[in-house]
Amino acid sequence: MSHSKWKRLWLGLLGTGLGLGLAAPAMADWALNMPRGATAISNEVYDLHMLILGICCLIAIVVFGVMIVSIFLHRKSRGVEPAQFHHSTKAEIIWTVIPILILVGMAVPAAETLVRMEDTRNADITVKVTGYQWKWRYDYLDDDIGFYSTLDRASNAARRLNSGIQPAGVDNYLLDVDNPLVVPVGAKVRLLITAADVLHAWWMPDFAIKKDAIPGFVNEAWFRVEKAGTYRGQCAELCGRDHGFMPVVVIAKDPADYAEWMADQRSAAGLGDEPGEALAATPVAATSVAAAAPAVDGEREIDDLVAMGEALYQQHCAACHQADGSGMAPAFPALAGSPVVTGSLDEHVGVVLKGRPGTAMAPFGPQLTDLQLAAIVTYQRNAWGNDTGDVVQPGYIAAAR
């Protein structure tokens, strides 16, 4: 039996009982209920949710109804004599069999939807999604571009403890990012989801997708957005201190706008018009894939490095070590005046490249380019009164890798 037949069967059964209780449109404004979402699958999931909710409400009305009637009629204060019956095989069989039939009726449409959700074949676009503490990275595998997606600056400023900034005054508080995932409307987008450090989960309610990002594993999911627009979600698997601050934002553009956006991205990354030229390009742009060949940059001036380093520090380091390098002892040590940051350059670069196992300090070697790391280390060694005067060049990082 097809999904729609099941739906009609159930709707016929439920129609009268649900008319008053579940006025979905009235609820929508109050965000009481699951969103219908923007894909065919998310609509199916919504229907399934309403179906099961409806069945549960009907059963609840019957069961609690009997109970409440009993509470009113069969009370000692009304002078009733208690009956003494205590067994009925017939009743036990009836209330075992009926629930099984109802469950079968729920299981069939649920299984049908599940089969469709898991079918990731014939995708038009594949994007690799990588969870980091605490940001996402999107790599467009067919187009050789990729970028990090972190909490937007306004939310990031407002969300500090006692920041004094009212969340109500921030647009899309905690649900906005600097670089959203951009996809074309109507295309089947396949996501390959993984993580670099701990577990995360990529959740987009409007697409009915929630999939864990697991280090060492690649999970698949897919969606086909029907309507252009901006869609917002969040990380759904506890991933440490800033779990609540790594939103998921997807912008669905019309195919022509998407092509234009992609062309801009590729030219910003120093790529040509055709995919497949990535390896020839130098990974200098902030959006380029980090793990490419060693950089061949020349020497940089300290001012350039510090300026670039400050921006990168705010993006990648400040969540733990704080914007002013004061850290949050003891889990997240201060960098201002730190013996590592003001001491041996080798050790400092080593920690940044390889991380500290067993702590939240991630290895940034695989995440950032030599130039970016050189800029961050140079900034750290000269900011907040550290004033070591050290200048770290990309070649030094390349040698240390």
Place this chain on the structure above:
Amino acid sequence: MSTAEHHVADHAHDDHDHGPAKGIMRWLTTTNHKDIGTMYLVFALIMFLTGGTMALVIRAELFQPGLQLVEPAFFNQMTTMHALIMVFGAVMPATVGLANWMIPMMVGAPDMALPRMNNWSFWILPVAFTLLLSTLLMPGGAPAAGWTMYPPLVQQTGDAFPFMVFSIHLMGASSIMGAINIIVTIMNMRAPGMTLLKMPLFVWTWLITAYLLIAVMPVLAGGVTMLLTDQYFGTTFFRADGGGDPVMFQHIFWFFGHPEVYIMILPAFGIISEIIPTFSRKPLFGYESMVYATASIAFLSFIVWAHHMFTVGMPLAGELFFMFSTMLIAVPTGVKVFNWISTMWRGAMTFETPMLFSIAFVILFTIGGFSGLMLAIAPADFQYHDSYFVVAHFHYVLVPGAVFAIMAGVYYWLPKWTGHMYSEKLGKLHFWISTISVNVLFFPQHFLGLAGMPRRIPDYNTQFADFNMISSIGAFVFGFSQLLFVYIIWRCVKGGEPATAEVWESPAGLEWTVPSPAPYHTFDVAPEVK
């Protein structure tokens, strides 16, 4: 007959059957099931208030958007510790305490079968929780990776890590010893004539619970030991970079974790099955089907664990299997609810505090059951999973579920323990405040989850502000109303109207044949069960 008389006569003069020792040593060295039951219950109450205080820190921070009170790292410590304390420190010890007090009296035994081990299994617990709570003062703070302790995040725990693991080992050892004791007592020490199918349902549910405990606590201990060796001894069970599998921990954890939820709820089913017949003045409907339903639930609890993990990326066949097996649990659970209602049907009900809590249990636990059924539907679970909908679901089955049943049991047997009636007026007040506030607290969380709010976050978008504020208000009312519960118990211990042996109007069970308060030693001579 003559032996019994002789025995009773002895008591008046003989030192052999003296009362409890005096002072602190009574409690440290006691092997008396009633003393140990009392200590379990008092310990559980202290932990309930401790874990509740942490819940109020969480709800205070979530009162409005933005961070006002605590850092996110500390918030995560609160959610983790709240869960560990409530599960292992409050609900489980409370049901073990009730088992200690009631099972020997219900089966007509003089004490638990292994009294010295009984003492040991209790006194391990304060040690375990001292270790766990001490982590709050350590560098890096308490564990903050959730009570589920998923690697790799849990490997980022600071000095608290080995303390967390060892405290869980100790809690597991305590639970296993308690479970062995309960099984041996029930199997060997029943009064003559008490066949298995004449046992009170509370005894039955605890027998099955004890087997669950023995089956799964070692699995948890193994899982956390593997975490420990991954952390300190270079193994890579769960480390992908060494060829291990972080998801394997989730399978191990939930193979423990799902039976664990029935470990918390089956004794509650038993308590409710004792109370509803008493206040309906009618025998329990479908006694045998209740026993079989309990056993079916216990069996199914071993083959549904991966429904906690639908989003980890299982094969389709795995998702279908765990979806169908999970839905099946609704059948025996439904049988239980229908039997309770049939017990009430055409009874002659009165509504003393234990009955009020039991009726609230049936309704509110069933609501938690409905949301559980919704969560079983894998495609919809992709939306519900790790959202506030899940938080609402498991709090419905645990707070107005397990905790309400424990409170119902405490009110029901308190006169038997203390020899005094508690204040019915205050008990009803406690019931109504708790029941209203617990719904204000948890019902809006369904809406939050459906609208897209993830769990375990310290701050949220302003669209979630209204329901979070309502929920927090409910939390504070519920939390502080439990001080009333403490006061009612305290007053009942100190004095009050003397209770008769039966306490209630012709309740069933051997515990009502001994005087109130129950003497220090009961059933030195086994009663005859017809």
